Amino acid sequence: MRAVDIIAKKRDGESIAREDITAVVSGYTSGDIPDYQMAALLMAVYLRGLDPAETLALTEAMLHSGIVVDLSDLADSRVDKHSTGGVGDKTSLIVAPVVAAAGVVVPMISGRALAHSGGTLDKLESIPGFRTNLSIEEFRKALQETGAALIGQTEQIAPADKKLYALRDVTATVACRPLMAASIMSKKMAEGITGLVLDVKVGNGAFMKKESEALGLAEVMLDIARRMNSQAVALLTDMNQPLGRAVGNSLEVIEALETLKNRGPHDLNQLCRELSAEMLLLGGAVNDLEDGRRRYDDLIKSGAALEKMRTIIERQSGDPRVVDHYDLLPGAGKSKDVLAYSSGFVGAIDTEAIGHASMLLGAGRLRLDSKIDYGAGISINAKIGDSVNRGDALSTIHFNVEDRISDVEAIVTKAYTIVSDRIQKPNLLKARLG
């Protein structure tokens, strides 16, 4: 079937056969199908959807566009965690060392900051010397030695996804459930894992604003995992405010290290505890979730998780001294408080705006080739439900470049809604699907 006929089929709401999906993905990866035809198809998919069989076919075609890492000789259980993206989400930097410290192998392929959302790779690269661009062979070796490795998507892993993701980004076809699910699952399945914990964010700082959308995405991903005979579980978690108190690369590394030192903010620690328990259960290291939560507490309190993080940093050529000396991380020369314009309680935080403000400071990317300012970011002092007085510092902006500070200040100020009545803190864990 010609590409244009496949586009017409999806345009008219019909299903595309598995072999045609496979042909389109391999044609696009090889360059035989041009960007413009794929762009038209992506928009048709965005507006017409993909059924479960089509989504699975797409995932498998993207998965097999590159190599699938075989880690079966390393350990029987290999577990990863994936978040759908939010603001202040540094859980990977905590759960990877925790779970590896319990003896479960964690092969983690992460992404970069895009739009308002941060990226694990950029956070890690704020650590001087830290290499995320390990080859597959180096990745294997690091996993063998330390039990966890955090790298970026190499050219060999799901190249179709890499090419498609870049195209979706410029054609307004990112926020599409089956495309997101196929993108995530094709990369994750290429890691050679046996179990996957999905942290599906929902709220005004997530790509999915509504719980029904997030549930839908979670279900599509779990369905793919089931059809591919892989173990998976999904947690729906709140992203109506930044996770923890740090937004920005160095700032988040510090907060992750503080959490590993048992001094992390409550919400971040709570989520990492839950994600770790799920990973430990999938990895066969514990018998139930309660056991997993206790193990998390032990590994944090004993310092074993922190030591594992030090080893991971060292193994990936980072300066391990940052664990004790935060001043070795890139900093921000200047800071400015964003003040409460009235007294009351924090009623809501426009989390996407906070992420956007952080990006404007240089902590994120406006374009794929934007340079990151690792030291820049925002400390969130007041979170939802906190009582504030007029003039209190709601947040602190950390920056090196003065250019856009008044814009950022205005965005962050407006991001806060202060209400007069006491308000309940949001529930971080919204649902569990397994």
Added chain:
Amino acid sequence: MRAVDIIAKKRDGESIAREDITAVVSGYTSGDIPDYQMAALLMAVYLRGLDPAETLALTEAMLHSGIVVDLSDLADSRVDKHSTGGVGDKTSLIVAPVVAAAGVVVPMISGRALAHSGGTLDKLESIPGFRTNLSIEEFRKALQETGAALIGQTEQIAPADKKLYALRDVTATVACRPLMAASIMSKKMAEGITGLVLDVKVGNGAFMKKESEALGLAEVMLDIARRMNSQAVALLTDMNQPLGRAVGNSLEVIEALETLKNRGPHDLNQLCRELSAEMLLLGGAVNDLEDGRRRYDDLIKSGAALEKMRTIIERQSGDPRVVDHYDLLPGAGKSKDVLAYSSGFVGAIDTEAIGHASMLLGAGRLRLDSKIDYGAGISINAKIGDSVNRGDALSTIHFNVEDRISDVEAIVTKAYTIVSDRIQKPNLLKARLG
């Protein structure tokens, strides 16, 4: 506004502001907006539609992407006819000389064969020497001297449309009402005309299969004309069987000449008579349609229209002797009859299949760069309502290349539905909108 934000707006079913449409069209024409972004936008437009204001803005942006010919010094009235495309539609070759012979200027910019549908330019180019690629200056001069000129879309006329049309063709976004309307009207308005007769085809050989779709397209085009203060009228005409009896380039030129000699098939003559009457009325040469029809008959019977055609051919470097000597036109070395598989009445003809078969013979284009075999084509012997006996020649295939003859024979045979009960001939003129 960034292109990606405009795409997202249309994707979500919102209207795009006039200035954004203008910016997108000029950005696409200049190459600043890449094909893949335009492809995504086109698919969003296909599935979400454009409202009348957006359609007008698109038409005007496309119109002003090139030059608008000013022919006001030639004559007060300049009238053209446009057909939305069908099989066997050679009316342009008849109405242009008829209307010009009545003293109304006919500046006609036509298209080429694409998919199953024929193209006026290809038909004309089957006349040895005939040049359709006149420059705008040559076009003006030809109009001044002969009153009618038939040329192709130059690089200067609506270049945005040319680029967009090529992209639509490969991204399954051709059959979209506002895009079709904007494409047609931007080219026609660039011709410097004061009046336009739209022949909107409907049926199984047209791009619009349903009367409601054709009516919708006609209304969108008339609305554009009204908003641009131009006179226009639309006829909805039947395309459930080829028009006339000839399909293929030389064959259609011969049939057009025969019609100018008052020996044309009834349906073709009837439609040309109606279209000419409308054009003559818009051009101010007659007082009402009945007067226009009489004038058509006179110009045919007197030979004035035929003489005008001879002049047009000569003026555009074609060999005028073809008017009397059809053997000067490219011919087909071989022919084969397609026989009736049973006795009865022709109940239906799959007209798109006939057009497709003709294309396979070489009379049309499978790709933009396909070479045309001017002599190839199909003579339609039996039309809807005709009684046929088993073994009668329903059609005759004319060809030079033997390769696909059995395919073509099968397609043409299957295109005919023979029924046992007498059936009424279809009504050629379905509606008039003005």
